[in-house]
Amino acid sequence: MLMIVTYHFSSHGGFNFPTDSITLNRLYFQFTRIFGALGNDIFVMLAGYFLVKSESTKILKLFNLWLRIFFYSVICYCVFVFLGYEIFSPIRLLKSMMPISHRLYWFPTVYLVLYVLHGWLNIFLHRLTHEEYKKFLLTLFILWSVIPALLPSNFEGSHLTQFIFLYSLAGYFRLWEKDFGSRRFILYGIIFIAVNYSTAIIFDIIGLKIKFFAVKAEHFYMMVMPLTICASLCFLLGFRSLKIPHSKVINTIASAAFGVYLIHDNGFVRPFLWREVFRNASFQNSPYLIPYSLAVILTVYISCTILELLRSKIFRTLSRGYLS
Numbered sequence: 001m002l003m004i005v006t007y008h009f010s011s012h013g014g015f016n017f018p019t020d021s022i023t024l025n026r027l028y029f030q031f032t033r034i035f036g037a038l039g040n041d042i043f044v045m046l047a048g049y050f051l052v053k054s055e056s057t058k059i060l061k062l063f064n065l066w067l068r069i070f071f072y073s074v075i076c077y078c079v080f081v082f083l084g085y086e087i088f089s090p091i092r093l094l095k096s097m098m099p100i101s102h103r104l105y106w107f108p109t110v111y112l113v114l115y116v117l118h119g120w121l122n123i124f125l126h127r128l129t130h131e132e133y134k135k136f137l138l139t140l141f142i143l144w145s146v147i148p149a150l151l152p153s154n155f156e157g158s159h160l161t162q163f164i165f166l167y168s169l170a171g172y173f174r175l176w177e178k179d180f181g182s183r184r185f186i187l188y189g190i191i192f193i194a195v196n197y198s199t200a201i202i203f204d205i206i207g208l209k210i211k212f213f214a215v216k217a218e219h220f221y222m223m224v225m226p227l228t229i230c231a232s233l234c235f236l237l238g239f240r241s242l243k244i245p246h247s248k249v250i251n252t253i254a255s256a257a258f259g260v261y262l263i264h265d266n267g268f269v270r271p272f273l274w275r276e277v278f279r280n281a282s283f284q285n286s287p288y289l290i291p292y293s294l295a296v297i298l299t300v301y302i303s304c305t306i307l308e309l310l311r312s313k314i315f316r317t318l319s320r321g322y323l324s
Contacts, residue, residue: 001039001257001258001260001261001301002039002297002301003035003036003038003039003042004035004036004039004040004261005260005264005297005300005301006032006035006293006297007032007033007034007035007036007039008036008264008265008270008274009032009274009280009293009296009297009300010029010032010033010280010293011033011036012270012271012274012275012280013274013275013278013280013281014274014275014280014281015029015280015281015284016281016284017029017284019204019207019208019211019214019215020208021208022204022205022208023285025284025285025286025289025290026204027201027204028289028290028293030197030200030201030204030217030218031197032293033218033221034193034196034197034200034218034221036221037221037222037223037225037228038193038228038231038232040107040223041166041223041228041229041232042232042235042236043107043111044111044114044162044163044166044167044170045166045167045169045170045232045233045236046170046236047111047114047115047118047167047170048166048167048168048169048170048171048174049170049171049173049174049236049240050174051115051118051122051167051171052122052125052167052170052171052174052175053122053174053175054118054119054122055119055122056119057115057116057117057118057119061115062112062115062116065108065111065112065115066100066112068258068259068262069099069100069105069108069112069262070097070099071311072259072262072263072266073096073097073099073104073105073262073266074093074096074097076096076263076266076267076268076269077092077093077096077268080268080269080272085268085272086268100112104266104267105261105262105265105266106159107261108258108261108262110159110160110163111163113160114160114163114164114167117164118167121164121167121168122171125168125171125172125175126175130176133172133175133176134172136168137165137168137169137172140161140164140165140168141165141226141229143155143157144157144161144162144165144224145165145224145225145226145229146226148222148224148225149219149220149224149225149226154224157224162223162224165224166223166229166232169229169233170233170236173233173236173237173240180237181237181238181240181241182237182238182241183238183241183242184238185234185235185237185238185241186234186235186238186239187238188234188238189230189231189232189234189235189238190231192227192228192230192231192234193231195227196220196221196225196227196228196231199217199219199220199227200217200218200220200221203216203217203219204217252309253305255309255312256304256305256308256309256312258308259304259305259307259308259309259311259312260301260304260305260308262308263304263307263308264300264304273300278296280293280296
């Protein structure tokens, strides 16, 4: 989630670096943008790793997932109307009350659909033999990763097909390669990130002469790209090998991660946060862009974590009172 907040600082901050020059700030901007797809891939892989052994969709968990999305969609709109930043509109209120059907959050919408389908997907994955599973993953990898990387086509892929591939990929290592991986895979993941970032730098340099390459500098950053998938998988396998003892602090912070996303990337909060409050783009040519961005990213992450933990505590208190 920290990766995703870092990416949003850049992608939603209103930056517009010229392509006819290469500066430290532009290189840093491109470096931060590598974390968006990486964070998304890791989230979906984590879902696949932990849900692949689930027998069916749990209605209560599905409802809780929807309720969190609904809560932040409605509350953020109401707060902005109350503060005078938005004009009340029954239609907008209605859309806020139906965030999934109106796709107000792209990632939670696709994830919720994946969660609804994962029980049947698991039946299919469990019935595959080891060899069939590997051939299935290879087919998906070629169709929706290799081909889009080399050709200007997603080959009929979509966010949902990407999620299914990433889910199945992580599920394979949970079902068939339980001991595969080591701490070294964290280093391998960093190397994949470095190689991916180097492609952007190379395209930047060529782009000084041929503008097409400058525009496509971040082509290999996308979720489906082979280098991004390999880096994400390496981090999953590397951290799986770490023997980290139970930590209440880690689990508490982790429990708020999804809420951090729902708060800071809400359609009303997003432009207000990055362009009005922190005015990211005003630091585009500033020598303080890097330290400023780090301070802002941590501020946003910590603030949203606190808000989500407060919401969770209030909801638990209310639910206990209702059940009693």
